Amino acid sequence: MSVVVTVAPTGPIASKQDNPHLPTQPDEIADAVARAYEAGASVAHIHLRDTEHRPTADPDIARRTMDLIAERCPILIQLSTGVGLSVPFDERAALVELRPRMATLNPCSMSFGAGEFRNPPAEVRHLAARMAELGVKPELEIYDTGHLDACLRLRYEGLLPDEPLQFSLVLGVAGGMAATPENLLTMVRRLPPGAVWQVIAIGRRNLELTAIALALGGNARAGLEDTLYLRKGELSPGSLPLVERTVALARALDLPIAGVEETSDLLRLTP
Numbered sequence: 001m002s003v004v005v006t007v008a009p010t011g012p013i014a015s016k017q018d019n020p021h022l023p024t025q026p027d028e029i030a031d032a033v034a035r036a037y038e039a040g041a042s043v044a045h046i047h048l049r050d051t052e053h054r055p056t057a058d059p060d061i062a063r064r065t066m067d068l069i070a071e072r073c074p075i076l077i078q079l080s081t082g083v084g085l086s087v088p089f090d091e092r093a094a095l096v097e098l099r100p101r102m103a104t105l106n107p108c109s110m111s112f113g114a115g116e117f118r119n120p121p122a123e124v125r126h127l128a129a130r131m132a133e134l135g136v137k138p139e140l141e142i143y144d145t146g147h148l149d150a151c152l153r154l155r156y157e158g159l160l161p162d163e164p165l166q167f168s169l170v171l172g173v174a175g176g177m178a179a180t181p182e183n184l185l186t187m188v189r190r191l192p193p194g195a196v197w198q199v200i201a202i203g204r205r206n207l208e209l210t211a212i213a214l215a216l217g218g219n220a221r222a223g224l225e226d227t228l229y230l231r232k233g234e235l236s237p238g239s240l241p242l243v244e245r246t247v248a249l250a251r252a253l254d255l256p257i258a259g260v261e262e263t264s265d266l267l268r269l270t271p
């Protein structure tokens, strides 16, 4: 089975002070994505920032970023509806109206580092239904064991698209599951049959957990959203070295890398 590599060039928290190579403006993000595509990524997970570098769900910035990416490469765009902790849920949810091929769906509220990540049940159900209507494939973000059960309830209620369900097992957010091999294995065992999944390992154990996930049959995500460092004490000069390392890891395990068309077929994306 081929491995889907997602690039996550910018997240909701880190700043250029943390890593000067973090892209924040549409052209910087499009450039990072195009380089990752050349290195083997077939999905781009996108957070947006305003001109002050703050997380935003501004649809104009989102559209411009999507257009700039599309001008550079045919990578599949997955907009984050997580956006940033300070952005209201309704603004975050409105991003799916731009009809990206995919978007994230965060099923539960939680503590998130020093902040609070608000995902109220009624609003999550509404967003799931709207994504299904628009044909925007959800990537279900699982930060804790109960989040998986919440997603399975959404499926039971008919609010998720047909198989395969696509999950991110997010490990290492303070407020969610710790980044340990035991937590990864527990969650992989609990996934419903036929699920497609990747690990999002935040921070220090990013490389190790990505390697374990690949060996267990998962997909992989790489980029500055998840770790600012290539190794202890060495900032990564952009997402490209992280993507290249992930692709090399998969190849070392004799796993082929899925191209854009294969990824679209694997995930049964709406054309």
Ligand code: KMH
Residues within 6 Å of the ligand: 011, 012, 080, 081, 082, 083, 104, 105, 106, 141, 170, 173, 200, 202, 225
């Ligand atoms: N930022 C990660 C912890 C999202 O953007 O909706 C999880 C994530 C989810 O990427």
Ligand code: ZN
Residues within 6 Å of the ligand: 008, 011, 012, 045, 047, 080, 082, 225
């Ligand atoms: Zn994200």
